[in-house]
Amino acid sequence: MGKIADGIDALNEWIGRFVAWVVTLLVAVVFIDVVMRYAFNTSFVFTQELEWHLFGFIFLMGAGYTLLYDQHVRVDVIYQRLSKKAQAWVNLMGCIFFLFPGAALIVYISSVFTWESFKFMEGSPDPGGIPFRFILKGCVPLGFVLFFLQGISMFNRNLNIILNNKSYGNQEESN
Template sequence: MERLLKISRIIDACTERIGRLTSFLVLVMVILGLWNVVGRYLGRISGNNLTSNAYIEAQWYIFDLVFFLGAAYTLKHNEHVRVDIFYSNWQRRRKALADLIGTVFFLIPFCVMVIFFSWDTIVASWQIREASSDPGGLPRYPIKATIIVGFVLLIFQGISQAIKNLAILKGYPVSEEENHDAGV
């Protein structure tokens, strides 16, 4: 079990770094969005085009990066949406069992299905170097690849969560941070 917990800690550390780096993209996205709005109005006043489709699409792409790269970080910190009518009152071991079952039978299979069903579309996008249909737009194929990257990161974090929950069920000492990260 110690070996598995070590793997879990490595996954958690990687997820933490990616999540913290991704959080800076939120500021970039907001600044870009502000420029898109201000540029549109200043452009109308001055008669010059101060924004473009590329800036608007860049804002969308950054949102995609935040969403796909931040999902595993959100899972690690137990900040995802949860309807916990019963869950909040459960004991630690019961929560760990529910989370383990949810991860193994729902989260990981769902992630695998998303990767499987999006693979051909993403490969085709790369093969044709798909670009935006809007004038001055950005290439679409690189951002589509983040679908796979994001769901692979989510699978790894799901494995880490499953390890921590299994450790709780087996009575292994789990640190308070790992306990919180496991969702219990």
């Protein structure tokens, strides 16, 4: 099970590093948009939509990476005071009751509207907008598949803590 978790971690690590470069691209696009608006009193629909698309891509594709490093949002008032084994139980139950069903549901539902978007080669309804909106919609199920996979890694690592009373891999670094 450790090799599977390591492979999932490596995949999300690689994707997370790629997404970091996309953040740099987003900053450049926003900068150009602001300069065009305030210095030249003009703006382009394409640029504004590109900002939304890049942000959506970053959020969706970076979710697994965020979970890899245990940087997702949670209320740590009680959790941080628990033992490693108790934290592992909380994480395990969170995976079973929230992460797996939630991610699976989003993958299933978003796959339907993504397929429709691909089928019709959906683009922006606005003149001058991005013609390939279906690509961003494809990031919804893909991003949640990566998140689900990272949940499997997290589940395996926390199960190992419960059963063997020791952690391995990224779990040690992030706690």
